[in-house]
Amino acid sequence: MKLLEKFFLPDTYAENVFSVDLDALKEKGIQLILCDIDNTLVAHDDPHPDHRARAFIEKVRKAGMECFLISNNRKKRVSGFAEKCGAKYYYSSLKPLKRQYKRILREHGFKIEEVAVIGDQLLTDIFGGKRMKFYTVLTAPLYTKDIFYTKINRLAEKVIYLMFEKQGKIRQGEYYGEIL
Numbered sequence: 001m002k003l004l005e006k007f008f009l010p011d012t013y014a015e016n017v018f019s020v021d022l023d024a025l026k027e028k029g030i031q032l033i034l035c036d037i038d039n040t041l042v043a044h045d046d047p048h049p050d051h052r053a054r055a056f057i058e059k060v061r062k063a064g065m066e067c068f069l070i071s072n073n074r075k076k077r078v079s080g081f082a083e084k085c086g087a088k089y090y091y092s093s094l095k096p097l098k099r100q101y102k103r104i105l106r107e108h109g110f111k112i113e114e115v116a117v118i119g120d121q122l123l124t125d126i127f128g129g130k131r132m133k134f135y136t137v138l139t140a141p142l143y144t145k146d147i148f149y150t151k152i153n154r155l156a157e158k159v160i161y162l163m164f165e166k167q168g169k170i171r172q173g174e175y176y177g178e179i180l
């Protein structure tokens, strides 16, 4: 059970990325936010960053942090989206593997404790972030439409949510600030 917490229990669970308390992250010493795109900032494969998505990235900058977009989606989707927001991006990231995260730390010189991940999936965004010991922010998926692989992940997620609920940790759809 402790393993489940170690790898899947987020530090924060927010209704969506737009409601994440950026000042609180900044106060924790976070300098870089690694934000997922699909179903976190916009709908899956939506090529256009809408005003909310753009405003979020701007808000991160105004709060004195950097925002990079990190996605498992393909180059064309990620680059097209990120360039419209003027954000640095990493595609085909294979989250939850550590490789891409390590590359980002290496290329930009951030320390582990200066990085927060934000994303809608326990098995990719949160698992990857926890493996790296980053600060982790889980958001509810913006929309219910997912690709096939994500649908499988959602089933596994459901089991994890149920176990957390049983332990009185988090309940799916009930949002918290600090969890731990």
Ligand SMILES: [Mg+2]
Binding pocket: 036, 037, 038, 039, 040, 119, 120, 121
């Ligand atoms: Mg996602």
